[in-house]
Amino acid sequence: MEQLQIGRIKLTWLRGGVNHLDGGAMFGVVPKPLWSKKYPCNEKNQIELRTDPILVQSEGKNLLIDSGMGQGKLTEKQLKNFGVLEESKIESCLQELGLTCQDIDYVLMTHLHFDHASGLTKEVEQGKFEAVFPRAKHIVSRIEWEEMQQPNIRSRNTYWKQNWEAIKDLVEPFEQQIQITSEVTMYHTGGHSAGHSIVRYESAGDQGIHFGDLMPTHAHQNPLWVLAYDDYPMDSIFAKEKWVKEALDGEWWVTFYHDAYYRAIKWNAENEQLEQVKRIRPE
Helix, strand or coil: CCEEEECCEEEEECCCCEEEEEHHHHHCCCCHHHHHHHCCCCCCCEEEEECCCEEEEECCEEEEECCCCCCCCCCHHHHHHCCCCECCCHHHHHHHCCCCHHHCCEEECCCCCHHHHHHHEEEEECCEEEECCCCCEEEEEHHHHHHHHCCCCCHHHCCCHHHCHHHCCCEEEECCEEEEECCEEEEECCCCCCCCEEEEEEECCEEEEECHHHCCCHHHCCCCCCCCCCCCHHHHHHHHHHHHHHHHHCCCEEECCCCCCEEEEEECCCCCEEEEEECCCCC
């Protein structure tokens, strides 16, 4: 498992699963000759996307950013359509670190699409689900939480009842921003979904940011490169314009949930990579 230190904050990437989605959908209106130079695709035009939660350890608290693909949540048809070759191994990853799911204090949800939220619950008997992190406060924007429970004709394909019903008493919605520890803050941005949020790290003079699906991979750094999956693409662009400039000007770490090649990158204002944490790819 790859790790990164941002000031006093320790980040560890857990194994949450992998899927393969259409590259054209993941890069929206950007032509394939441009995006494929930055992020390769297979013969089906699909790109590899991890779904790996980040364990964030700050001020004695264990925080988890998103929850992975879960186990046994997808039908055979969904596994095939989404190109899922691996499901979550969160519990075994935590065990390697000397932790259990009971030790997670907060789950910070950038949004609640199935590839981020399916790891929040598990089926304990036919049709009955329980929270995977029963002691954790589940933090999500109020807009996102409300749409999760009452999805519209588009979002009902990704906001699933089995991913929220068992955690409803653990959820603590927030409005515009929320301080989790003195080193970790969440901000509502909208864009990818109406309730999408990002996470900012600030510790001992070092800084970082987690863009969620505003920047799912390193190849999405350009503010204009947004997903066809985004419900509100102009909101994505406006949010990225603001936060990407701050991140590059301040030489912050940028961390990724979906990237199959990089866990984190630090760029400068000239768009040069200063440091990287590469994903350890199996042989």
